[in-house]
Amino acid sequence: MKSNTFKEKAYGRLLRRLFFQTLALLAIAAILVLFLRSILRGKLADTLVYYIAILLDTDWYRAQDIYFIYIRNNIELIIGLIIVIFFFILFRLSSSLFTRYFDQMVAGVDKLSEEADEKIAMNPELKFMEIKLNEVKDRLKRRAEEAQAAEERKDELVVYLAHDIKTPLTSVIGYLSLLDEAYDMPAEQKAKYVHIALEKSYRLETLINEFFEITRYNLKSMPLYQKEINLCYMMIQVADELYPQLAPHGQDIRISIEENTIIWGDSEKLARVFNNILKNAIAYGDKNSSIDISAEENGNKVVICFENKGGIPKEKLNSIFEKFYRLDSARSSTTGGAGLGLAIAKDIITLHGGTIKAQSDNAHTIFTVELFNKQAEAAQL
Template sequence: MGRAIKSFRTKMLVLFMLSIATSALVTYGVYRGLQYYYHNYVYYEDQIALWRKWILKVGDVNFFLILFIPLAILMFYLLTIPYSGYFKSISKGIHHLANGEFSEQVVIETRDEFQSIAEDINRAGMKLQEAVTRGDFAESSKDQLVLNLAHDLRTPLTSVIGYLEYILQHEELSKVTSTHYTTIAYTKSKRLETLIEQLFEITRMNYGNLSLKKKPIDLIQLLVQLTEELYPIFESQQLEARVDLPTTVQIHGDGELLARVFENLLANAARYGNDGKYIDIVGNILDDHIEIIVRNYGDFIPQEELPFLFDMFYSGDRARTEKAGSTGLGLYIAKNIIEQHGGTILVQSDITATQFTVILPIGSGT
């Protein structure tokens, strides 16, 4: 609850209400001032009396709305000016990352999503600087990583800035339209937050800081539960899940991380498979391993893209399509998680179907 109160949307709503309240008080003050002046200092023959008759003809409410509405818009514009500066600071911070200037800090103290994004950018810069110092990757690799990072951070941020600037520059927008654009900006901000969270998860994986909490779990039960949870997504894409799994298979692993892997595969199958009718979830026991197949019958992946599909920030048309909302990190994370469980993840695709295969050791694992 406390986090919601401090959120960007809540602050925008508070500023909107504050601008309305302030404008209402100013308008009322003007009204009372004119009323007092008219009754105490104006004679019938005075010119201002003729204006009063015109105001009565137009209507007091209509006349003062002419003052109230522009004043409310002006107040909201003035109150939200600092947020335009926050976007510029974040954009500047990303620009520094893109240029390899990892020591530059983004300072925003708002106790909301802006401060979180600034802190995430600063941590990203710190981690990248540490990696460069240790020589974890070559200079060319660093340049490519930063380029991809800047691209993926900048895309949603550009949308957020664009929508908010549009709101600030178009005073005639209705409340409904303004709320609609603000909601879009908020959604893009959440996408940016998700991307940054994935980046830090990758950092923890690469530096060995991601600890697996392995314990005995029933993989089949996990898959059935995920299939049920994703049913609304399948239904919205007019897809039907066909499940062919063993009764039970015990493995030793981190249930939360494995759930993320299969949720990613199933969500991708729904996202890209809506040209077909089914999503197949098949399990086969191979000696001391279990093979899980997730297959869809929609768009296929070109053969030249398959070897790079699990690369971080893969830039193929399919993997990075904005329509699908892909960050180019999901499959990279999935492969890392599976490999840390002693398993393998494979992909094959042709004009008929696209199939992801996960192979994990049964029992105590590795």
């Protein structure tokens, strides 16, 4: 409301200024015409005859005849020509008043693409436009910086992934070469080498999948196939699928959700969201601890909480939903992903019209997701 009121006042000042400027030009034009007529008629005509006599070096009567023949008899034509000339002059002056504002607007728009931190400045009448353009410039600058930072993180991760792929690939080739060369290798040792090669192959598959994840990251144009989803059953299924990741850490998942709790959304994409949140809790949570999942209805929404032991530093908490951002600065070859999990989760939740946020202290981390529980509410977005 304040912004609209400010713009209305600014528009009013600008229109009043243009009105009075135009009115002043019309008044000047009228005065000039009257002045010309007074010059060419009455007593001032004698002055004009006097100067004609001087310029042509003739007597008064001859100059008077010339005045009547060439000026007085054609006075309407002369005044008409003078009016036309003044019209173009005044039109040029009047249009310059308008074009000056447009020139400032165009110059301000041109400055939007400049990388310099110089602020856009305009006349007081265009203050509202100056403020708006500076806001747009700041917004574009922030987006450019965020895009550049994301691209740098992406390039860094690609380098890390390329390096990490070599490690399991080298191991796979090495152990398979031993198996191929040593025909008489004991069965126990052969089984050990096969098991190691298989583990490295799985790791290699994970890294390759991360490459695909980076290159195909674009959820904005993906359609949603929404329907009613039983949240309790979905969480049980997601938790069961994560058992192989939970077991090595001594972790488990505890679900406290009513069996009749319903959410509205795309089941496949929401399952991916919950899977990514839980994977983050497994990777960065304390070992031998529990991950608690709870949910409660709040009007037309369902609030889902994921809580695990283990904290996230405050300086990193605001960045965890950025793409290609990882909590650990030094990438390990055995843990961690491309830093897209939580960024993808946020995009999917946003597509559903919901929200996702994280809070953490030194001991616990809580992810909170809000989703609609009715089709009609979600359809209003």
